[in-house]
Amino acid sequence: MNIPDVPRRRRWTRFSLALAAAAIIAAGTPGVASAQQLPGPTVSAPSVVDQTTSTESGVTPAVPLPTPNVPTVPQPAGPGTVPAEGPVPEPTVPADPPAGHGSDPVPSSESPKPGTSPTLPQQTDAETAPSDNGQTGRPQPAAPGPAGPGTDRPDAGQDGDNASDPADGRPDPADNSQPAQLRMVQKFNVPKADFGRYWTLSARQDGRTVLGGPGPKAPAQGYGSVPAGKATVLSARVDPDWSRARDLAGATVWTCRDEDSGVVLSLRGGHTLEPMAAGQQVVCTASEELRDGPLSVVKSSPVLKQDAAGRWTLSYDIRVSNTSRAVDAHYGLTETLDFGPGIGIVSAGWTRLGEQPQPAGRWPDPQGTRSLVLAAAGTDIGHSAGAYTVHTYRITAVVTVQASTPEAALTCRDDGDPSGGLASTALLNGRIQATECRTVPVRLWVDKVWDINGTEYRHGSRPAGFDAALRLSALGIVEPAGGTAPERLQPPWDAEAGSYRPGTSLTVAEKVDLPPGCAVTGTGGTGTRRLTTAITRVTVRTSIECVQRLTLINRLAPAEMVQRVSGKWLLTATAEGTGRPALSGTSGTSREVKAGTHYRLGDVPAFAGAAEFTGQPWSCQLDSGSGELIEQDGGVVPGYGQHITCTVTETWKGPQLEVSKNAGAPVPVPGTAGSQWEVVYGISVKNASMVAPGRYSLVDWLAFGKGVEIVSARWMLPVSNLSGSWTEPGSFPLAWLASGRAIDVMDSHDYLVAVRVRVAAGTDPRELDCLPDAGGETGLMNMVALNQDTVVEACAALDHVVGNGHRADGGILAPPAEGPAAGSGRAPAEPPSEQADGGMELIRLSPVLTVSSIDKVGAATATGMLMLVAVLVLFLSRLRRR
Numbered sequence: 001m002n003i004p005d006v007p008r009r010r011r012w013t014r015f016s017l018a019l020a021a022a023a024i025i026a027a028g029t030p031g032v033a034s035a036q037q038l039p040g041p042t043v044s045a046p047s048v049v050d051q052t053t054s055t056e057s058g059v060t061p062a063v064p065l066p067t068p069n070v071p072t073v074p075q076p077a078g079p080g081t082v083p084a085e086g087p088v089p090e091p092t093v094p095a096d097p098p099a100g101h102g103s104d105p106v107p108s109s110e111s112p113k114p115g116t117s118p119t120l121p122q123q124t125d126a127e128t129a130p131s132d133n134g135q136t137g138r139p140q141p142a143a144p145g146p147a148g149p150g151t152d153r154p155d156a157g158q159d160g161d162n163a164s165d166p167a168d169g170r171p172d173p174a175d176n177s178q179p180a181q182l183r184m185v186q187k188f189n190v191p192k193a194d195f196g197r198y199w200t201l202s203a204r205q206d207g208r209t210v211l212g213g214p215g216p217k218a219p220a221q222g223y224g225s226v227p228a229g230k231a232t233v234l235s236a237r238v239d240p241d242w243s244r245a246r247d248l249a250g251a252t253v254w255t256c257r258d259e260d261s262g263v264v265l266s267l268r269g270g271h272t273l274e275p276m277a278a279g280q281q282v283v284c285t286a287s288e289e290l291r292d293g294p295l296s297v298v299k300s301s302p303v304l305k306q307d308a309a310g311r312w313t314l315s316y317d318i319r320v321s322n323t324s325r326a327v328d329a330h331y332g333l334t335e336t337l338d339f340g341p342g343i344g345i346v347s348a349g350w351t352r353l354g355e356q357p358q359p360a361g362r363w364p365d366p367q368g369t370r371s372l373v374l375a376a377a378g379t380d381i382g383h384s385a386g387a388y389t390v391h392t393y394r395i396t397a398v399v400t401v402q403a404s405t406p407e408a409a410l411t412c413r414d415d416g417d418p419s420g421g422l423a424s425t426a427l428l429n430g431r432i433q434a435t436e437c438r439t440v441p442v443r444l445w446v447d448k449v450w451d452i453n454g455t456e457y458r459h460g461s462r463p464a465g466f467d468a469a470l471r472l473s474a475l476g477i478v479e480p481a482g483g484t485a486p487e488r489l490q491p492p493w494d495a496e497a498g499s500y501r502p503g504t505s506l507t508v509a510e511k512v513d514l515p516p517g518c519a520v521t522g523t524g525g526t527g528t529r530r531l532t533t534a535i536t537r538v539t540v541r542t543s544i545e546c547v548q549r550l551t552l553i554n555r556l557a558p559a560e561m562v563q564r565v566s567g568k569w570l571l572t573a574t575a576e577g578t579g580r581p582a583l584s585g586t587s588g589t590s591r592e593v594k595a596g597t598h599y600r601l602g603d604v605p606a607f608a609g610a611a612e613f614t615g616q617p618w619s620c621q622l623d624s625g626s627g628e629l630i631e632q633d634g635g636v637v638p639g640y641g642q643h644i645t646c647t648v649t650e651t652w653k654g655p656q657l658e659v660s661k662n663a664g665a666p667v668p669v670p671g672t673a674g675s676q677w678e679v680v681y682g683i684s685v686k687n688a689s690m691v692a693p694g695r696y697s698l699v700d701w702l703a704f705g706k707g708v709e710i711v712s713a714r715w716m717l718p719v720s721n722l723s724g725s726w727t728e729p730g731s732f733p734l735a736w737l738a739s740g741r742a743i744d745v746m747d748s749h750d751y752l753v754a755v756r757v758r759v760a761a762g763t764d765p766r767e768l769d770c771l772p773d774a775g776g777e778t779g780l781m782n783m784v785a786l787n788q789d790t791v792v793e794a795c796a797a798l799d800h801v802v803g804n805g806h807r808a809d810g811g812i813l814a815p816p817a818e819g820p821a822a823g824s825g826r827a828p829a830e831p832p833s834e835q836a837d838g839g840m841e842l843i844r845l846s847p848v849l850t851v852s853s854i855d856k857v858g859a860a861t862a863t864g865m866l867m868l869v870a871v872l873v874l875f876l877s878r879l880r881r882r
Contacts, residue, residue, distance in 0.1 A: 178228060178278035182224055182283075183218075183223045184218045184284050185216060187414075188290065189432050200237045201286065203226060228279075229275045229277075231273065233273075234284055256282055297319070297333070302315065311399065312399050313396065318333070319391070327383055328383050336371040337422075337424050342406070346398040347366065352392065353394055405440075422439075422440060441476075442500055446470055446539075447459075447494050449540070465626045465639070472497060473506055503532065505530050505531075508526050515546070515642075519544070519545055564692070568586075568605065571603050573635075576597065581602075596638075600635040612654030624643040625640075626641070658687075661782065663682075663794035679754075681753040682752060687748070690746055695742050698741070699785045701784075703777045705798075706763070707764065708757050708780065780797070
């Protein structure tokens with residue numbers, strides 16, 4: 001029977017001492033199995049893709065010739081370039097004096113000396129050629145300005161490996177054995193003038209004429225070959241018998257331009273062209289100005305700006321001068337806007353500067369009627385004894401250019417051939433004229449499209465981690481809203497990338513930065529192209545393939561569970577909106593997944609006993625790639641190129657081993673004349689887990705009352721044919737029934753313990769009543785310890801050995817009236833709540849769990865056992881004295 005109401009402190013103390021002694025005598029406790037470590041996720045190294053410049057099929061990007069006469073950076077100027085930025089500068093000429101006042105105006109700084117021809121001051125513009133700057137031996141390009149970057153401009157990021165050798169069939173510029181190409185053209189300020197036959201044009205090198213002929217063109221057609229690498233002296237000689245030679249306003253003014261780039265070349269001394277490169281084409285223009293009596297007319301270089309709407313605003317000045325210091329003069333002035341085809345005139349007007357109120361006017365129908373009288377015939381212009389008198393007219397026109405307008409309609413020409421561009425002519429008194437022309441730049445617009453895994457994005461809406469820099473082989477000028485954009489040195493996508501001289505060969509490329517796990521699979525729109533229309537729109541399309549990978553891991557605890565059930569756990573990742581998992585498998589399963597898709601994560605056990613595990617939420621980590629790792633709603637959203645590992649942890653919380661015990665009724669031993677009794681105890685160790693086998697140790701203590709002598713004690717485990725006995729049960733009543741014994745899942749080990757005893761004469765009946773004394777001993781008390789921490793007991797009473805219940809005289813004991821007393825003990829865990837059914841697999845694996853995995857005493861108990869050895873000696877001495 002169970003005795004729960006008796007204090008047991010000292011009884012447990014003595015039993016612990018007995019267990020310590022048993023641990024020392026026994027062969028030792030089982031060892032601890034080593035835990036297996038889960039393999040960690042593999043992390044791949046990030047990569048960066050740097051896409052180099054590509055070219056269109058069969059086209060090699062042109063590069064500037066490395067010689068002085070060919071600019072290394074495209075820099076349009078004059079009729080072939082984009083003008084200087086900012087408002088049109090006010091002319092520095094004196095205002096007309098009031099007619100009839102006869103006052104002497106203050107001499108102007110522009111006034112030439114008496115006896116010389118009038119020379120109109122020029123505006124500062126990109127077209128004006130700088131001086132020689134002391135450099136000899138080579139022509140110098142025009143000073144860098146807004147029309148094009150100079151050598152001091154910072155690098156715009158063009159890849160160094162984009163450069164290529166010339167492949168256009170032109171001679172090697174370093175090979176001076178190949179000739180250069182030169183053409184000389186003469187221009188007069190008289191309408192429809194046929195004066196060239198009175199002139200001779202020539203080009204000399206080392207005192208020898210290398211090219212020459214009569215005006216107005218030499219040669220009459222095309223270009224003439226001249227030796228490269230030598231300075232060339234230009235000259236224009238007039239026939240002294242020409243009747244109008246006396247009307248020449250001054251010496252011939254030479255200007256030279258590189259035809260490939262449009263850049264104005266500097267002339268040393270105003271007439272010496274520095275050495276040209278082999279194959280270089282140069283046109284030199286000899287400008288001759290004739291006067292109409294004391295009157296002359298000139299134009300400033302036109303200034304061209306682009307507004308926010310993409311229209312162009314053209315402005316320039318017309319200056320009529322009276323060079324006489326003694327008499328007034330009269331004139332009439334007409335202006336004609338002779339713009340090329342495809343160029344529409346939105347509005348055009350004029351204002352005469354220096355007058356209050358300012359005379360002004362507009363072209364009523366500039367598109368239909370291009371000519372307008374600015375000053376009627378007979379308009380007075382006074383004189384001044386100290387300076388020329390000048391009337392200045394400011395012309396402003398707003399024009400639009402159709403995107404398909406061809407190169408020829410946009411380009412001004414100096415070679416005498418028909419010209420396009422924004423040409424205009426001012427006619428003075430119907431006899432002399434001033435003509436200027438402004439080349440309309442062509443514009444480049446570059447769009448950017450990303451094709452990532454089949455999904456298209458505009459550059460502004462591309463995913464994070466993707467970037468590309470636009471690379472152009474030559475930098476253009478961008479003038480939105482009348483100002484130069486600072487970003488022209490780093491051209492933007494999806495916007496105007498720059499303005500260029502018509503016919504420019506330009507290489508478009510990009511430098512791409514990608515997140516790890518992504519690579520470029522194709523590029524379109526890059527390469528070299530010639531800008532032949534007013535607007536060239538290019539779309540650079542980059543195709544990207546990114547690999548996203550999702551790996552699912554099931555981490556089990558304790559570690560020894562990995563080999564048992566890891567393969568029986570199904571892990572899934574299901575794309576949102578679908579019913580079928582995109583990824584399914586056991587721990588470690590991995591697969592490519594789609595970027596931007598939400599995957600719900602799940603874990604499904606496929607075995608009985610899954611309820612013994614407690615799961616934790618999924619957690620994910622970024623193994624490789626860039627950008628934010630998005631975890632939401634029990635799942636993950638992979639980004640482009642991301643490799644992600646998601647882990648779910650399952651911890652086993654299954655039932656611990658259980659132990660129970662019962663005691664049978666004492667029965668007399670046959671042949672002993674009633675002097676000996678035998679009692680049989682049943683001990684049951686049960687493993688209720690459906691998943692985890694176990695190991696256990698089992699110690700039995702015969703804590704009989706004083707006066708009860710143990711004759712023999714033995715135990716057996718019938719199912720395994722194991723058995724044993726107490727060696728000296730009288731002096732040492734402990735026996736180790738099991739040490740690290742394996743027990744399978746849902747199994748039980750049932751032990752039988754049989755003990756024979758005799759009761760000494762004169763034994764106090766209180767020692768036989770199963771009411772424990774201070775030491776925990778009484779009757780036929782039997783205690784069992786499972787894994788050194790769970791103790792159960794069972795007792796069979798002998799207090800009826802005497803008839804009156806007070807003495808024992810060795811008489812025959814009657815069997816006890818009550819049934820066998822039984823006790824049970826359990827480990828703290830509860831039995832499993834889920835039973836195996838026909839649809840689930842019962843896991844029965846080899847029992848490799850060690851005692852340490854369920855032992856609650858551990859190293860501290862082992863140390864305590866050793867410390868109690870000394871106390872054990874006293875205990876054994878006491879037993880012997882009894």
